[in-house]
Amino acid sequence: LRCNEYESCVLCRQFKTGPWSEAECSANCSSLSLQSVGSLEPNEEAGDKRCTFSHNQCRYEFMYNEYANSEKLIVLEKPDCPAVPLTLGFVLIVVGAVVLLGLAALLVWKLVTSVCDRREYARFEQERANAKFDEVGF
Structure with missing residues (x-):
């Protein structure tokens, strides 16, 4: 041949x-x-x-x-070629997922700190009100 x-x-x-x-x-x-x-x-x-x-x-x-x-x-007319993996698309999907997970984590952290700060501020206001009440009564 x-x-x-x-x-x-x-x-x-x-x-x-x-x-x-x-x-x-x-x-x-x-x-x-x-x-x-x-x-x-x-x-x-x-x-x-x-x-x-x-x-x-x-x-x-x-x-x-x-x-x-x-x-x-x-x-x-057409050679038999393996399918080319869509590496760019795959990378973009992974990066996008990581960014979204990061944003979701930041949002959860912000909500948790806001709730904790409100509770702490309410406790502070309560203590301040109690302290003013105690001053009047000496």
């Missing part, structure tokens, strides 16, 4: 990526006929050979057939 020979051509011609520049791609892959399809169904009797390779965590598939005067590559 000549799969390795065609990998760079598949990457640069079909997906505009890979190790080759545009000039290298044109120089090395101009003799290839490239067709993009939704699904690969190789006809082994006709000489189709199926190839699979990985590049940048994606799996690419294509098949090729060598005719007398040219080579034909049939490429699966």
Whole structure:
């Protein structure tokens, strides 16, 4: 199989990526006929050979057939790539949750201190009233 020979051509011609520049791609892959399809169904009797390779965590598939005067590559139009985790969204959710929990904790703390301060002030006022009452009666 000549799969390795065609990998760079598949990457640069079909997906505009890979190790080759545009000039290298044109120089090395101009003799290839490239067709993009939704699904690969190789006809082994006709000489189709199926190839699979990985590049940048994606799996690419294509098949090729060598005719007398040219080579034909049939490429699966969408590579199989793992879903990219939404790290930015996840980080924003975590940061937002921490901020909300912090604000909730501050609100609870403020309510608790307000209640304690009111009780303490009421006790102070009561003691002050009792002290004034005691002064009058000497």
